[in-house]
Amino acid sequence: MNPLKIILISITIGLSGLLSCSSPETADQKPVVSSSRQTTTAVTISEAQFRETGIQLGPPDTLILGETIQATGKLEAPPDHWATVSAPMGGFVRSARLVEGDFVRKKQALAVLEHPDYIKLQQEYLQAIARSRFEKQELDRQTELDRAEVGARRKLQQSTAEYETTKALLASLEAQLAQLHIPLENLRSGTISRTIPLLAPISGYVDKVNLRLGQYVGTTDxxxxxxxxxxxxxxxRVFENDIRHIHEGQSVRFTTSQQQTVEMLAKVYRVGQAFDAQTKTVLVHANLLPNQSGRLFAGSYIRATILADPRQVTALPDDALLREGKRTFVYVRQSDSPAGTHRFQLIEVKSGISQNNRTEVTLPPTVKPGSIVRQGAYFISAERAKMAG
Structure with missing residues (x-):
């Protein structure tokens, strides 16, 4: 037989023998895929790493959270807290030192106006006073004559009518002078003023100024x-589908276009009863909480969140939570950590509603609240990933 064929037959027989000797159990065994990435839940770091990465531990916060309703609107002031100032009588601006943003008090002079008509009105008042005195004396004389049945009754009636007419004129002139803020006492003593002050009707901040020296202003300006x-x-403005959830006393969080990162608080105090068919909304009014109006401006656009069903919950910052699918976890430092190290365990928690970068959580009863990682969970997750390979 050819020596080459003998060698090939020997190799074939040997391989067949080896295959026949393989156990069934070994042949059926499937490759094992490492699941260390999924099963690694404990991470140990050094004291230096703990300090350098700024990891912070602490218990959850106790907050008032609830179902939310989004709304938009604007800041408004009540009608008696928003005033437009006009001249009571046309005149020229003699002085004005106001700028937008100034705070003024009620009855503070905003400007000074000047016009010859102011002088003429005061002149007419003084003349009416003199005429009234004369007519009063004439009326008294005619009354005495009438009692003595000496004078004609017609003259008494005429004197009475003239006196009453002048008296009405005086009342009218005094009302006009009061609108001009001209002191009547000074005027009766003979002091005529060429100017009148433009006074603030309320205390508040100046929103707009339309005054120039020498400018003529009318009563409608x-x-x-x-x-x-x-x-x-x-x-x-709350949409019709949400309005049934709105009630007086509910908390409102809002931001303005000027302070988008600063959240402020208000409370619902009135729910409107009129439906706007064009916008499909209902008006809701909310009062600001105390000491929050310093940097706000009437007319500003706002975005608001109304807490429709508030309740007290325990919550953690969103940065403290790790989410894997629909599951939520936190890191908790273990009390049995070796000296000079910190050992953290990944613990599953139940999460709820989220608002303002805070999420409601329910912790297992075995977790010590003060051992929860509130800041630095990202670094611990990175170390966990390294360990998992």
Whole structure:
């Protein structure tokens, strides 16, 4: 037989023998895939790493959270806290030192106006006073004559009518002078003023100024606008599908276009009863909480969140939570950590509603609240990934 064929037959027989000797159990065994990435739940770091990465531990926060309703609107002031100042009588601006943003008090002079008509009105008042005195004396004389049946009754009636007419004129002139803020006592003593002050009707901040030296202003010109911010309120528009969830006393969180990162608080105090068919909304009014109107402006656009079903919950910052699918975890430092190290265990928690970068959590009863990682969970997760390979 050919030696080459003998060698090939020998190799074939040997391989067959080896295959026949393989156990069934070994042949059926499937490759094992490492699941260390999924099963690694404990991470140990050094004290230096703990300090350098700024890991912070602490218990959850106790907050008031609830189902939310989004709304938009604007800041408004009540009608008696928003004033437009006009001249009571046309005149020329003699002085004005106002700028937008100034705070003014009620009855503070905003500007000074000047016009010859102011002088003429005071002159007419003084003349009416003199005429009234004369007519009063004439009426008294005619009354005495009538009693003595000497004078004609017609003259008494005429004197009475003239006196009453002048008396009505005086009352009218005094009312006009009062509108011009001219002191009547000084005027009766003979002091005539060439100017009148333009006084603030309310205390508040100057919103608009339309005054220039030498400018003629009429009674219909809006010269100054003043807003009192002590009673600013939110005027919100809530869609019809959400309005049934709105009630008086609910908390409102809102931001303005000027302070988008600063959240402020208000409370619902009135739910409107009129439906706007065009916008499909209902007006909701909310009062600001105290000491929050300092940097707010009437007319500002706002975005608001209404807490429709508030309740007290325990919550953690979103940065403290790890989410894997629909599951939520936190890191908890273990009390049995070796000296000079910190050992953290990944613990599953039940999460709820989320608001303002906070999420409601329910912790297992075995977790010590003060051992929860509130800041630095990202670094611990990175170390966990390294361990898992």
């Amino acid at each position: 809006a010269l100054v606008e003043i807003v009192n911010k002590d009673h600013l309120y939110l005027e919100l």
